[in-house]
Amino acid sequence: MPLTDLSKLPPLPIPLEQAKRIAAYRAVDENFDVKTHKVVGVGSGTTVVYVAERLGEYVDKNTNFVCIPTGFQSKQLIVSNKLQLGSIEQYPEVDIAFDGADEVDESLQLIKGGGACLFQEKLVSSSAKKFIIVADSRKKSPKYLGYNWKKGVPIEVVPSSYVRVLADLQNKLQCKSASVREGGSAKAGPVVTDNSNFIIDADFGEIADPRKLHQDIKLLVGVVETGLFIDNAEKAYFGNSDGTVQIQQL
Numbered sequence: 001m002p003l004t005d006l007s008k009l010p011p012l013p014i015p016l017e018q019a020k021r022i023a024a025y026r027a028v029d030e031n032f033d034v035k036t037h038k039v040v041g042v043g044s045g046t047t048v049v050y051v052a053e054r055l056g057e058y059v060d061k062n063t064n065f066v067c068i069p070t071g072f073q074s075k076q077l078i079v080s081n082k083l084q085l086g087s088i089e090q091y092p093e094v095d096i097a098f099d100g101a102d103e104v105d106e107s108l109q110l111i112k113g114g115g116a117c118l119f120q121e122k123l124v125s126s127s128a129k130k131f132i133i134v135a136d137s138r139k140k141s142p143k144y145l146g147y148n149w150k151k152g153v154p155i156e157v158v159p160s161s162y163v164r165v166l167a168d169l170q171n172k173l174q175c176k177s178a179s180v181r182e183g184g185s186a187k188a189g190p191v192v193t194d195n196s197n198f199i200i201d202a203d204f205g206e207i208a209d210p211r212k213l214h215q216d217i218k219l220l221v222g223v224v225e226t227g228l229f230i231d232n233a234e235k236a237y238f239g240n241s242d243g244t245v246q247i248q249q250l
C-alpha cells in the first residue's frame, strides 16, 4: 500500500499532536531507508507514537526490518503497528533509531527521560548508526539545556542508593534541588522504571557544559545512567501545528 500523502493527512483535533505527527512522519520518510535499514530503534513517549505509525505503513510482504524497543510502551507501539519486534540482545547493532526528547540544545545535546525510559533509550540510541530526534517545537532550546525543561535532569539509580545519590548530587555536584520521582495519583511512592530502578530529577539550572555534568553524575555510586545524551543525535525534526517542520543538524 502506498504511504499516506503528507498533504492529505486527516486533521487531528489537538494542534500539538499535529506538530508531533508531522515531525515524526517527515523524520521517518527522510531518514528511513526500507531497503538497507534492517534494524530500527523505536523510542518512548508521545511523539514516537507517530514514528511507529509511519513505520507501520512501510510494512508489506517485501519488507523485513525488525524494530527494537526502548521499554514497555515502545514494545506495545511496535506490536500494535504490526511491526516485527526484536531485542537489543538479539540485534546489538542498530541501523537507525528514532526517539523524542525533553529538550534539544544548539549542539544537539539532549535531555531525555521525562518518561522514565532513559536507560534503554540510551542503550538503543548509542547502538545506532543514525539517531534521529522527533519533537514539537517547544523542545528546541534557545541556548542551554535546562532553559525550557525545568524539571531537572532525569537520573536512573539503583533503588538502595537513592539517599546516597541525592546527598552526593547536592554536596558534591551542587545541584539546586533533587528528588526521587513520585508516581503521583497514578502510583503511591516512587516511579519504578522498566529496569526496576528509581528516577531522580536533579535541577542544575541552565547547563553550560552538559558533557562534564553527565560525566560527573555518572561517577556517583548508584547511578545507572543519566538523561543527558551527549554527541548521540545527528538530526532533530521539530514540528509546528501549522504543518511546518524545522530540521536541525550538525
Ligand SMILES: O=C(CO)[C@H](O)[C@H](O)COP(=O)(O)O
Pocket: 043, 044, 045, 046, 047, 048, 099, 100, 101, 102, 111, 112, 113, 114, 115, 116, 117, 118, 121, 135
Ligand atoms: O525521554 C523520553 C522518555 O523517557 C521521551 O522521549 C521524552 O520524554 C519526550 O517525550 P514526548 O515525545 O512525549 O514529548
